[in-house]
């Protein structure tokens with residue numbers, strides 16, 4: 001895909017990283033033409049990750065909201081609970097072909113770190129995960145499981161102590177250990193070739209939706225909606241439909257608690273062109289510095305937009321919307337109670353916008369919402385946000401049992 005006009009993307013990295021990035025790019029091109037690689041990748045997606053994930057007709061939501069039919073692509077049923085495992089498997093196989101023995105990753109919600117630690121365990125890599133200490137406390141269950149999977153989780157204690165700081169620290173470690181280490185970047189961002197590589201691996205999601213939609217309805221969906229942190233689940237489901245002009249593509253960012261800098265993570269609405277963390281794109285900035293962000297979901301709490309998505313915004317091919325923290329929490333409850341699916345907080349942003357759109361569309365229209373992950377990891381956050389007193393009492397009792 002051409003990143004038009006602003007030349008979004010690129011590889012703005014210290015020169016010493018360029019040979020490694022070129023080697024990854026060359027190996028990726030070779031691998032994508034190698035039937036043995038494709039077979040191994042597809043085999044692991046099917047037999048280990050659990051692909052294809054189901055597309056489910058959301059009958060109750062459709063009836064409740066009137067208007068268009070709503071389908072849910074349930075990526076939460078992937079092994080480790082989200083879409084992230086798909087690009088982790090792809091990158092680990094590339095790392096193996098390059099002779100690397102250690103995988104490192106940054107993580108926000110912990111889903112990408114969990115997926116990387118899982119794949120490292122399965123494919124025999126050593127593993128180090130960099131995580132902001134703020135995210136570590138928000139996502140303790142994922143930290144616990146990453147450690148059980150044999151990964152070392154390294155807290156990053158400077159800056160906002162969230163994802164952007166973890167990215168910086170992972171890049172620093174990588175530059176010091178290039179010979180044996182592959183950096184598994186967790187979204188469609190970072191220096192080239194990462195945005196394309198992760199999009200290519202994630203594009204299986206959109207291909208599955210096309211096939212599944214054929215079986216359900218015999219036609220393409222009219223609207224596809226996905227949440228956006230960096231953009232990997234969105235690009236994964238969108239890329240199959242980019243050339244289908246009848247399909248509207250809607251990306252939903254974190255609207256947080258307000259419109260001021262530091263209260264949200266809506267790059268498309270308030271971001272400015274900039275270069276950070278190895279790529280050129282839209283970033284939330286404050287006088288040229290990366291601005292603090294806020295989202296109830298750690299996975300959307302990131303100041304940069306994947307460069308291919310930024311180009312698609314500029315072309316007008318992808319429409320951007322946002323959902324607030326409180327709309328998102330209501331969407332978690334709604335999906336749980338009406339469809340029996342507990343979504344990740346990230347994914348609930350997409351649903352929060354979808355339920356506003358559904359009643360405005362005609363009955364024959366079809367909307368697909370990407371439910372990028374399941375909500376287990378958010379148990380503590382959601383319980384606290386919903387002020388669930390009995391869960392609080394349980395935690396206090398659990399604390400006593402621990403002593």
Ligand SMILES: Cc1ncc(COP(=O)(O)O)c(C=O)c1O
Nearest residue numbers: 111187229230231232233299373
């Ligand atoms: C379940 C889930 N959905 C979405 C995201 C956001 O990432 P991306 O925009 O790359 O899909 C995350 C990030 O951790 C996640 O865990």
